[in-house]
Amino acid sequence: MEPGELLFGPATDPSQVSAALSAHYRVRVERVGAQRWTCLDTADWRLHRAGMTLRDARRARRRELLLTVRGDRAISAAAARVRWPGSVASLPSSPVRERIERPVGMRALLPLAEVDVQSLGFGLLDDDEKTRVRVRVDQQRLAGDRAAALPLRVVITPVRGYERDGRRCAAMLDDAMRTMGDVDTAATAAMVAAGHRPGEPMVAALTLNPAASARASLAAVLRRWSDVIDANRAGVLDDIDIEYLHELRTAVRGTRSLLSLVPDLFSAEQVQGAAREFAWLGRLTTPLRDLDVTMRELAADLARDPDLEPLRAYFAALRRRALQDVRAGLQSPRGVSLTASWRVALDRVARDEASGGGMTGVDVSGDDVPSNDVSGDDVSAHEVSSARTRRVAGELAIAAYRAIVKSAATVSAQTPADELHRLRRRCKRMRYLLDGYASVYPRESHREVLGALTALQDCLGDIQDVDVRRQQLTVAASALADGRLARTAARPAEALLAMGAVRERRLMIDGAARRSLVKRLARFRGAAIQQCIGELAGAPRSGAPA
Amino acid sequence: MSRGPANSGGGPVRSIALYNIKGGVGKTTTAVNLAYLAAQQGRRTLLWDLDPQAAATYLFRVRAKVKGGGERVIRDRKPIDSAIKGTDFDGLDLLPADFTYRHMDLLLDRTKRPTRRLQRILAPLTDDYDLVILDCPPSVSLVSENVLRAADTVLSPVIPTTLSVRTFDQLCEFVAGVPRRPRLVGFFSMVDRRKTLHRDLVARLPTERSDLATAAIPAQSAIEQMAVRRAPLPYYAPRSVAARCYQDLLVEALGGQPPLAVGA
Numbered sequence: 001m002e003p004g005e006l007l008f009g010p011a012t013d014p015s016q017v018s019a020a021l022s023a024h025y026r027v028r029v030e031r032v033g034a035q036r037w038t039c040l041d042t043a044d045w046r047l048h049r050a051g052m053t054l055r056d057a058r059r060a061r062r063r064e065l066l067l068t069v070r071g072d073r074a075i076s077a078a079a080a081r082v083r084w085p086g087s088v089a090s091l092p093s094s095p096v097r098e099r100i101e102r103p104v105g106m107r108a109l110l111p112l113a114e115v116d117v118q119s120l121g122f123g124l125l126d127d128d129e130k131t132r133v134r135v136r137v138d139q140q141r142l143a144g145d146r147a148a149a150l151p152l153r154v155v156i157t158p159v160r161g162y163e164r165d166g167r168r169c170a171a172m173l174d175d176a177m178r179t180m181g182d183v184d185t186a187a188t189a190a191m192v193a194a195g196h197r198p199g200e201p202m203v204a205a206l207t208l209n210p211a212a213s214a215r216a217s218l219a220a221v222l223r224r225w226s227d228v229i230d231a232n233r234a235g236v237l238d239d240i241d242i243e244y245l246h247e248l249r250t251a252v253r254g255t256r257s258l259l260s261l262v263p264d265l266f267s268a269e270q271v272q273g274a275a276r277e278f279a280w281l282g283r284l285t286t287p288l289r290d291l292d293v294t295m296r297e298l299a300a301d302l303a304r305d306p307d308l309e310p311l312r313a314y315f316a317a318l319r320r321r322a323l324q325d326v327r328a329g330l331q332s333p334r335g336v337s338l339t340a341s342w343r344v345a346l347d348r349v350a351r352d353e354a355s356g357g358g359m360t361g362v363d364v365s366g367d368d369v370p371s372n373d374v375s376g377d378d379v380s381a382h383e384v385s386s387a388r389t390r391r392v393a394g395e396l397a398i399a400a401y402r403a404i405v406k407s408a409a410t411v412s413a414q415t416p417a418d419e420l421h422r423l424r425r426r427c428k429r430m431r432y433l434l435d436g437y438a439s440v441y442p443r444e445s446h447r448e449v450l451g452a453l454t455a456l457q458d459c460l461g462d463i464q465d466v467d468v469r470r471q472q473l474t475v476a477a478s479a480l481a482d483g484r485l486a487r488t489a490a491r492p493a494e495a496l497l498a499m500g501a502v503r504e505r506r507l508m509i510d511g512a513a514r515r516s517l518v519k520r521l522a523r524f525r526g527a528a529i530q531q532c533i534g535e536l537a538g539a540p541r542s543g544a545p546a
Numbered sequence: 547m548s549r550g551p552a553n554s555g556g557g558p559v560r561s562i563a564l565y566n567i568k569g570g571v572g573k574t575t576t577a578v579n580l581a582y583l584a585a586q587q588g589r590r591t592l593l594w595d596l597d598p599q600a601a602a603t604y605l606f607r608v609r610a611k612v613k614g615g616g617e618r619v620i621r622d623r624k625p626i627d628s629a630i631k632g633t634d635f636d637g638l639d640l641l642p643a644d645f646t647y648r649h650m651d652l653l654l655d656r657t658k659r660p661t662r663r664l665q666r667i668l669a670p671l672t673d674d675y676d677l678v679i680l681d682c683p684p685s686v687s688l689v690s691e692n693v694l695r696a697a698d699t700v701l702s703p704v705i706p707t708t709l710s711v712r713t714f715d716q717l718c719e720f721v722a723g724v725p726r727r728p729r730l731v732g733f734f735s736m737v738d739r740r741k742t743l744h745r746d747l748v749a750r751l752p753t754e755r756s757d758l759a760t761a762a763i764p765a766q767s768a769i770e771q772m773a774v775r776r777a778p779l780p781y782y783a784p785r786s787v788a789a790r791c792y793q794d795l796l797v798e799a800l801g802g803q804p805p806l807a808v809g810a
Contacts, residue, residue, distance in 0.1 A: 162631070
C-alpha cells in the first residue's frame with residue numbers, strides 16, 4: 001500500500017466510508033472532483049521494483065505527475081505537454097524527475113493503465129474545527145477495452161503534527177469496513193486489471209529440470225529466447241526505447257551462441273539454416289544498436305558542447321535510416337516468419353522429447369543455406385539426445401571457460417581491439433550459457449563466475465565501444481571535411497575540433513579499460529573462479545577443472 | 547500532499563521577523579497573512595509564534611501547547627520538528643506558542659551564546675522550508691536580540707503617528723548595533739485614511755526614507771474579523787483592499803522575489 005492508503009472491494013460504496021467517518025468525527029466535505037490517472041512504469045517494471053508509483057493525473061486543465069515512494073508522502077510536478085510513451089529526459093525538471101531518473105534510466109515510461117477517478121475529500125476536525133486528518137475517497141474505474149470497477153481507494157493523510165489521529169482513523173476504518181489484504185497498491189490493482197503483471201519480466205524466467213534431457217532443456221532455453229525476440233519486436237518497431245532492441249539482440253545472439261555450442265539439436269543443415277537466419281537478424285540490427293550506443297554515450301558531450309550539433313544531426317540521420325532498415329527487415333516476410341517457424345520447430349522438439357522421440361525434421365531455413373560459424377571455435381559438439389541437462393550444462397561451462405582462457409593467453413593492455421573483440425565474443429558465449437542454464441547451476445558458484453565474467457565483459461565492451469566510436473567519428477570527420485556535413489555545420493572548424501575532443505575522451509576511457517582488463521583477466525583465470533567452474537560442472541567444492 | 551522538497555528555488559531559506567517594541571500594532575495579523583500568501587504562492591512556509599499570548603496559534607486553531615514547553619524548545623538538543631503542526635492550508639506549518647514562552651528570556655540566558663539560540667534552532671529546518679516567519683512578542687529583550695540575529699529581514703509595523711515613528715527610529719538604532727544586522731523594513735499599519743496625520747505620514751515618509759515600505763496596511767474591520775473567523779484575511783476575503791496590501795508588502799519583504807511555481 002502507499003502511505004495511508006486503504007483499499008476496499010470494488011463494490012464498496014463511498015457513502016460507507018463517509019458514514020463510518022461521520023460516526024466518529026466531525027467531518028467537513030472539502031472537495032469533489034473527477035480526474036483521469038495514467039499509471040506509468042517501464043516495460044521491465046523499474047518503478048515498481050524501486051517501490052515507486054507514478055501517475056499522470058489530469059483534472060480539468062490541470063495536469064501533474066504524482067510520485068509515491070514507498071513509505072514517503074506523494075510529491076507532484078507539473079506535466080504539461082508530456083506524451084506517453086516518453087523518456088524521463090522529456091520531462092521538465094522537477095523533484096519527481098530527480099527521484100525517478102536513476103531507477104528508470106534509459107527506458108521509456110509506458111502508459112499501462114487508464115483510470116477514471118471520482119474523488120471525494122473530507123477533513124476530520126477537532127473541537128476548534130481545526131483539520132487534523134484529511135481523507136480522500138477515490139472511486140476508480142479502469143478505462144478502455146477492459147473497463148471494470150477497481151478497488152475503492154481511501155487515502156488518509158494526517159496533517160503534520162497529528163499523525164496519531166491519522167493512525168486512529170485508519171484503524172477505525174479498518175475495523176468498520178473490510179480492507180483488501182491481497183492488493184499491493186491501487187496502481188498495481190489497476191495495472192493488473194489492465195492485463196499486466198507488475199514486477200514480472202516480459203518473458204517469464206525459465207527453471208530447468210537438471211534431470212531432464214539436455215535436448216528438451218536446450219529447446220526450452222531457445223524457445224524462451226524466441227519469446228523474448230517476439231516480446232520486444234513491437235517496441236523496436238515503435239522505437240519506444242533502445243532497450244527493446246538490446247533485449248531482442250541479446251536473445252538473437254544467445255540463440256546463435258547456443259546453436260554453435262550444441263549443434264546437434266536438429267540436423268546439421270537445419271541448424272545451419274536457423275543460424276543463418278538469426279545471423280541475418282543480428283546483422284540487420286547491428287547498425288541501429290551501434291548508433292543507439294553512440295548517441296547514448298555522446299549525450300553528455302552533445303549537451304555540453306553546442307559545436308557538436310552537426311555530429312548529433314549526422315548520427316540522428318544515420319539512426320533514422322538504420323531504424324527504417326530494421327523496420328523493413330522485421331516486417332518483411334523473412335522477418336515475420338523467422339521466429340514463427342523457429343517456434344514451431346522448437347515446440348516439436350519439446351513434444352518429441354516428452355514422448356521419448358528422437359531428432360525432428362524441421363525447416364527453419366531456406367534451401368540455399370551457406371555454411372556459417374555454427375560449428376566454429378574450440379567447443380566440440382555434444383551428443384545431447386540422451387544426456388541429462390545438468391551434465392551437459394556443466395561440460396559446456398568448462399568448454400566455454402577454457403575457450404576464454406585460451407583466447408586470453410596472449411592478451412595484454414596493448415592487444416589490438418579486433419583481437420580483443422574475438423575474446424569478447426567468447427565471453428558473450430559463456431554469458432549466454434550461464435544465463436540460459438542459470439537454474440541448473442549451483443547458485444553461489446554461478447554468481448561468482450557471472451560476477452567475474454561481467455567485470456571482464458564490461459572492460460572488453462568499453463574497449464570495443466571506443467573502437468567503434470573512433471571509426472564512426474573518423475567517418476563523420478571525413479564527411480565534414482569533404483563538405484557532406486556542410487549544410488548542418490555552420491562552423492565546421494569548431495565542429496571538427498569538438499569531435500577531436502570527444503575522440504580524446506573516448507581514448508582515455510580506452511586506456512582505463514585496458515588497465516583494468518589485465519587485472520580482471522587475472523581474476524577470471526584465478527584459482528577461485530576455476531574452483532567455481534568445477535562446481536558448475538558438478539565437482540565437489542574443493543575440486544577444479546583440469 | 548507535499549509539494550516536494552522545499553527550498554526548491556535554490557536560494558537560502560528566507561526568514562522574516564515581525565517585530566516591534568510596542569504591542570497591538572498589527573504584528574500577528576501581518577505575520578499570519580504574509581505566511582498564508584507565501585504558502586499560496588508555493589513557498590513552503592513555517593510560522594513560529596514566539597508570543598506567549600499565542601494569537602497566531604489561535605488564528606490557526608492550533609492548541610497553544612508545545613510538549614515540554616519553552617524549556618524543551620530552547621534547551622533540548624533535539625530538532626524541533628516534532629513540535630511543528632500543519633495548518634489547514636497547504637504548504638503552511640506552524641510552530642505553536644506556549645504559555646511558558648513568557649520565560650523565554652530566562653531560558654535563553656541559561657544557554658551558551660544566548661543571542662544565537664534561535665538561529666541554531668532554525669538551522670535544521672533549512673531543507674524543509676523556503677520561508678520562516680517569526681511572530682515576536684513586543685519587548686526589547688534577549689528574545690528580540692535572538693530574533694534580530696536569526697532573521698534576514700525584520701518587518702516592523704508602524705502606526706502613522708509621531709510617537710510610533712519615533713519608536714521605529716529607536717528600533718533602527720537598536721538594530722544598527724546588532725553584529726549580523728538584518729534588513730529592517732518598517733511599514734505603516736492600521737492606517738486610517740480619515741485622519742490627516744495618517745494620510746500625510748503615509749504619503750510622505752516612504753518617499754523620504756528607504757527603510758519604510760511603500761505598502762501600507764489599512765485599518766479595516768475585515769482584518770479584525772480574522773480573530774472571529776480564525777483564518778487569514780486573504781483566505782476569506784482574497785479580493786479585499788487589505789489582502790492586496792498584504793500581497794504588496796510580501797513582495798517588498800521578499801525583496802521583489804517572484805512567487806514560486808506550485809510543484810516546482
